Amino acid sequence: MSTDGPGSSSFPVLVGARDAVIQAGRVVRSVNGRDVLVLHHQGSLHALDLHCYHSGGPLQCGDIEEFDGRLCIVCPWHKYKITLAEGEGLYQAVDPSIRPLRPVWSSKGVKQRVHRVTEVDGEVFVTLNDSDGTVESDRYQTEEYRAKVLKL
Numbered sequence: 415m416s417t418d419g420p421g422s423s424s425f426p427v428l429v430g431a432r433d434a435v436i437q438a439g440r441v442v443r444s445v446n447g448r449d450v451l452v453l454h455h456q457g458s459l460h461a462l463d464l465h466c467y468h469s470g471g472p473l474q475c476g477d478i479e480e481f482d483g484r485l486c487i488v489c490p491w492h493k494y495k496i497t498l499a500e501g502e503g504l505y506q507a508v509d510p511s512i513r514p515l516r517p518v519w520s521s522k523g524v525k526q527r528v529h530r531v532t533e534v535d536g537e538v539f540v541t542l543n544d545s546d547g548t549v550e551s552d553r554y555q556t557e558e559y560r561a562k563v564l565k566l
C-alpha cells in the first residue's frame with residue numbers, strides 16, 4: 415500500500431472489542447499503514463483519517479457538533495467542520511444578492527477520507543476506503559508527515 419493514497423489494502427482490520435471502543439470513545443489506530451480515528455458517538459461508530467485535511471490537525475481532540483442537521487467533527491486547530499458520515503468540509507457563506515443577508519451552510523465536497531466500520535461478534539473492524547482519486551486528507555498519510563509530527 416502506498417503511504418500517500420488509499421492503496422489496495424481494503425480488508426477489515428480489527429480495532430478492538432466493541433465495549434472497549436465505546437468506553438474509550440475515541441481510538442487511534444494504524445490500519446494498514448494509515449492513521450485512522452475510530453470514534454463512538456450517539457450509538458454509532460465512525461472512522462476517518464486522523465489528520466485534518468486542512469493542515470494536519472489532530473482530529474482525535476476535536477469536538478463533535480451538529481451543523482445544518484449533520485454531525486461533524488470540529489478540528490481543534492482552525493475549527494474546520496468535517497461531516498462524520500461523508501468527510502465533507504462544511505462552511506457558512508452569505509450570498510449578497512439574497513436579502514436579508516444570512517449565512518447558509520454549504521459543502522466544499524469530500525475533503526477527509528472516511529472508512530467503513532463493521533462489527534462482528536462484539537469486535538470492531540475498519541476497512542479502508544480505497545475509492546479512486548485523491549482526497550485532501552491523503553497528503554497527511556505519509557512517513558514524511560508522521561516524522562514531522564513526531565518531532566513536535
Ligand code: FES
Binds near residue numbers: 490
Ligand atoms: Fe484542521 Fe486547520 S488543521 S482546521
